[in-house]
Amino acid sequence: MPEISLRRARSIIRKTLEAGRERDLKPLSVVVLDTGGHVKAFEREDGAAPGRFAIAEGKAYGAVMLGMSGTAQMQRAEAQAYFMAAVNGAYQGKVIPVPGGVLVRDAKGAIVGAVGVTGDTSDNDLAAAIAGIEGTGLTADG
Amino acid sequence: MPEISLRRARSIIRKTLEAGRERDLKPLSVVVLDTGGHVKAFEREDGAAPGRFAIAEGKAYGAVMLGMSGTAQMQRAEAQAYFMAAVNGAYQGKVIPVPGGVLVRDAKGAIVGAVGVTGDTSDNDLAAAIAGIEGTGLTADG
Amino acid sequence: MPEISLRRARSIIRKTLEAGRERDLKPLSVVVLDTGGHVKAFEREDGAAPGRFAIAEGKAYGAVMLGMSGTAQMQRAEAQAYFMAAVNGAYQGKVIPVPGGVLVRDAKGAIVGAVGVTGDTSDNDLAAAIAGIEGTGLTADG
């Protein structure tokens, strides 16, 4: 399975934060996970609340573990709330099923990791994540 | 208490995966638990998301621990969400109350284990599980 | 990163169990994890105690998460017991630092997963795991 490099993870984070500054969003926190759901890189902007790591990780973790974007998880949660609650139990409460958890795919469509962004509204978090991933030449599945 | 053999567990998994391929379903993951809710055998097809073990186990675990199929658990969750949430607390979050968790019974109707299938829609997961169990000469209670 | 296929995982399990039968070992349980520490396949032989999944998983999980075989983990635990205890806290108690947790490498030396075997003595578990991995044409790092 292809795997995201640190160089690319770093690039995604920088471009996501730049997208946040251009859009005048609140301070963002951005995590990049590998295909096993393990942290590759993370940054939290000055002024962001201290607990943002767990929220960013939770958005990306659900995406990679279920193979399903945060937007798709939210739709499932809205249709069948107890199902996503139960999934979260099975994953020890690590899943945050809202937009901003984004699968990262390479040119062939293979999943190479996931990005989680938090700090502004979920929709703005998602827009920044997509800008960061696409700015690095990868495909965002948000 | 009758107990499912490894030979039969392996056969259920193979026939469930074959049923998935015949129906052109997404990559499936299949677990077989014994009557105590403990894992006997598991396989995750190539291309399935990494977190599928916990979902498959959660479907089968709820079935065997409550003596109630995933379909019956879902009906209970829809009628009385707080009840299934409370059950999940008691079981440390290990229950996934949707179709695809199936009790396995022998010719006399005794429970000999449970199967959990995940990867496609819950209804397709259930259909594959039933095909796998019945193809092995046992009775599916889904 | 290369990733172990279900076909190969299945082959490792079969050959490990065959090695156990040839050596007249007690009933074995064998898990294969992918490079993220997630379960790919598992089988527990008839007569093995019900809780063997967690032991097999714990041996393989420590190997893949730390990039260190069970034998190396045991040496570290014997030299510095509080360190492995602390590692286990960080991994929520999922690490079993004894022989029988084996890294699986491909022809280029890249880690493609890990195997965990339990049921007999740790040394016999390790011997069966090595036989299973090498019998499948992969390299065991035990």
Add this chain to the structure above:
Amino acid sequence: MPEISLRRARSIIRKTLEAGRERDLKPLSVVVLDTGGHVKAFEREDGAAPGRFAIAEGKAYGAVMLGMSGTAQMQRAEAQAYFMAAVNGAYQGKVIPVPGGVLVRDAKGAIVGAVGVTGDTSDNDLAAAIAGIEGTGLTADG
């Protein structure tokens, strides 16, 4: 309370990784925590084992939560193992009491955060952390 900025956290990580490359160490993982023990930034080099985030975090977390470097924690663990085990219980298993967890102080001696490094021997991890912190114009208390 003074607080480490993202710009400085990023600089510490870069200089720690550079120090690792100069010394030809194994792939490193580096975390920077703030004065509340919360993640500010993290990077895991290519080739490092997937579970390294928890180890890096555990080294830095113990340092900041106890106000005591990893080296001092190790001495305490060797003198009184049950004490560090009890501390770890109180901190939910998040403390790794070995060298490589380093307090970061400003020019006035105030703690502004902590760094955790893992990947090579504990002593080499510590040397890289000190190089990274001092290279950024801050004081390392390792």
